[in-house]
């Protein structure tokens with residue numbers, strides 16, 4: 001089996017996050033979920049939440065699904081890197097995305113979500129695409145939809161073709177030759193503790209002229225908007241940007257929106273990928289401001305480097321969960 005589904009930006013002005021239509025239950029209930037390679041819980045806004053915590057999101061109502069079954073005594077609770085959080089109980093139901101159907105998928109129904117989820121009106125929940133070891137359901141942790149689907153997939157892979165201010169695609173079970181050019185460069189993944197961790201071979205500010213071959217260990221994370229890298233890399237980049245400052249009040253590097261920005265190149269093995277300046281001129285700090293927030297930010301508070309959507313948009317990425325798992329990057 002194979003599947004293919006769109007990854008649609010939730011905001012038409014900046015790529016804050018991407019959502020993908022899925023159906024849950026019988027008859028099918030359609031929700032738009034954020035597919036996140038940085039986590040491994042499939043959770044949804046649900047009829048079990050206090051109504052004031054729902055602000056326009058679609059909800060899953062298990063009582064209206066003839067195939068829903070409560071997973072007695074199971075609960076979950078998750079906190080993300082940006083401090084957002086959610087928790088609730090667990091059902092098993094039919095889950096479908098892009099033509100792929102998984103029977104008896106653990107669907108984690110929210111009973112409480114943090115304010116940032118309530119205000120993210122276009123995200124109805126998440127689909128974790130990390131390794132199932134990260135799943136927070138207790139007393140028995142649950143498998144991701146990808147792990148449940150894997151045996152029936154033509155190949156144990158999924159690919160991300162995210163796009164700048166446009167809908168991209170997540171493919172499951174196959175690698176679409178039409179979505180990339182040249183060859184795919186694969187590098188090993190460390191599946192412990194459960195993210196898609198790989199080592200980039202280095203970086204260059206601007207095109208790959210002055211490439212600095214320093215290994216950068218980081219995660220490929222579709223659920224994170226920006227790129228978070230070591231301070232040394234950030235200062236090397238923003239040194240080239242007129243008026244750039246690391247603003248405590250805005251919580252990161254900002255610069256005048258009309259400043260000239262260099263591109264940013266990162267290495268995967270011998271291959272070089274360039275993030276265009278337009279992706280790094282991320283967004284005005286507030287509506288209409290002449291100060292822009294950078295798409296490259298410091299990872300020093302996170303303790304982990306993150307190649308988020310700003311980097312993933314610059315490539316076609318293969319998440320290959322054969323043994324040993326690996327990640328592939330190709331130009332497009």
Ligand SMILES: CSC[C@H](NC(=O)[C@H](Cc1ccccc1)OC(=O)N1CCC(N)CC1)C(=O)N[C@@H](CC1CCCCC1)[C@@H](O)Cn1ccccc1=O
Pocket residue numbers: 016017034036037038039079080081082083084116120126195219221222223224225226228283293302306
């Ligand atoms: C550097 S971890 C920060 C990152 N959250 C972001 O990237 C949010 C995404 C977002 C988008 C729309 C509405 C609300 C939030 O967006 C910003 O934080 N932005 C964008 C807007 C900018 N102006 C400021 C910076 C993050 O926790 N991701 C997790 C998945 C997210 C959670 C929030 C909802 C969307 C999916 C996750 O993969 C991060 N993870 C990765 C590894 C280990 C643990 C962990 O937890």
